[in-house]
Amino acid sequence: MAKTKKAFFCKSCGNETPKWLGQCPSCQEWNTLIEEIVVREKDKRQRTSFLENTNKVPVPINEVNSLDVPRMKMPGKEFNRVLGGGLVPGSLVLLGGEPGIGKSTLLLQVAMKLTNRKILYVSGEESLQQIKLRGERLGKLNEKCLLLTETSTQKIFSQIENVKPEVIIIDSIQTLFSAHIDSAPGSISQIRECAGEMLRYAKETNVPVILVGHITKDGNIAGPKILEHMVDTVIYFEGDRNHTYRLLRAIKNRFGSTNELGIFEMTGAGLKEVTDPSKVLTSNYEEDFSGVVPGCVIEGLRPMMIEVQSLVSPAVYGNPQRSATGFDLRRLNMLLAVLEKRCGFKLGIKDVFLNMAGGIKVEDPGLDLAVVIAILSSYTDIALEKGICFAAEIGLSGEVRPVTKLDQRLAEAEKLGYKKIFISKYSSIKPQDYKNIEVIKEGKIEDVFRLLFG
Secondary structure, three states, rough: OOOOOOOOOOOOOOOOOOOOOOOOOOOOEOOOOEEOOOOHHOOOOOOOOOOOOOOOOOHHHOOOOOOOOOOOOOOOHHHHHHHHHOEOOOOEEEEEEOOOOOOOHHHHHHHHHOOOOOEEEEOOOOHHHHHHHHHHHOOOOOEEEEEEEEHHHHHHHHHHHHHHOOOOEEEOOHHHEEOOOOOOOHHHHHHHHHHHHHOOOHHHHHHHHEEEEEEOOOOOOOOOOHHHHHHOOEEEEOOOOOEEEEEEEEEEOOOOOOOOEEEHHHHHOEOOOOOOHHHHHHHOOOOOOOEEEEEEEEEEOEEEEEEEEEEEEEEOOOOOEEEEEEHHHHHHHHHHHHHHHHOOOOOOEEEEEEEHHHOOOOOOOOHHHHHHHHHHHHHHOOOOOOOEOOOOOOOOOOEEEOHHHHOHHHHHHHHHHOEEEEEEOOOOOOOOOOOOOEEEOEEEHHHHHHHHHH
């Protein structure tokens, strides 16, 4: 009987060491090394091979034949947009997200609507009856979608050889295990080995594989970081489970841009695409409320209008509260410090609450001016007149700074019927170029405040 060898693996980066260390020598993280059983000597010759091994030699880059393979179009525009135009044959895609956010629903919905391809949906978490029940809720069943409940990669590849699918969906990579590794499913070595087998199969057979990955409490995909390096595309499916909207965002994409964003709405019949997010993220109130301000942001390459809601009230207790939903709390603290230091507003003794409508998380600094005006509107308890929006960044000296892709923001505001938009006076945009919207250029927060609130 062959002797079993053990080693220590880093949970953060996947680095292997022969003995336990307090700090990983690769990523410098502390207390991340765990002990696992590694591959036996006799198993190293038993790796899965899908094609005959050929003797490969180095080839000059100018002699390599260009391969223009058409992308596989996915149902709907949102998923295709995030993938960069469709699914590339032979690619390995990793879809991550929090539990219950809708990862399995999204992929099963894609499998049900992709009627021109043979799809193998492999689940290690649900039974066939559970998957069918969800499929019936999503709509018409696709007879070309084959279901398999299995966790052994060797048995999965055996069924793949019999079925010859054109697309493979694995839900999830953390439930798979390989007979070449003695560790439990979900361990670092098992995830790395199973993902490696899927990667080899995808590249050798030109069949795209989509993996579902679990998320840790820190928001990262569970398992070694090397998993994200191995795959071609990493997509996060995120959103607030208390709201209906979900965001599909590419973090890594070897075949397209990582600046694209897909927006879905969770309904009883599955995920519905949101083609015009500006209309659903802004509200048309009959009355005017203070602290409610629309701002134009860029998510990926898509401009959209979002409603910023703010509430400023006297601090009842000793320490003022600062709370932000959908916005970076550190950036909110920075903007409050700018308002107090540069503009003279006494916000240090006030509770400040900030919320982005619809449960959307925004990282665009072009929303700074809208956030500041929403805070000042609630501070003075004066509501803005309808038809005004904002698109500018705020600097530490209180200046209004220009933002990127301003043309797209102005076009979106003009399309939605806004009458005025405040931007930085340092922008290169010419106001006379826009006839249906008044472009107001200012350089300081005080000037904007004076125009709006007198």
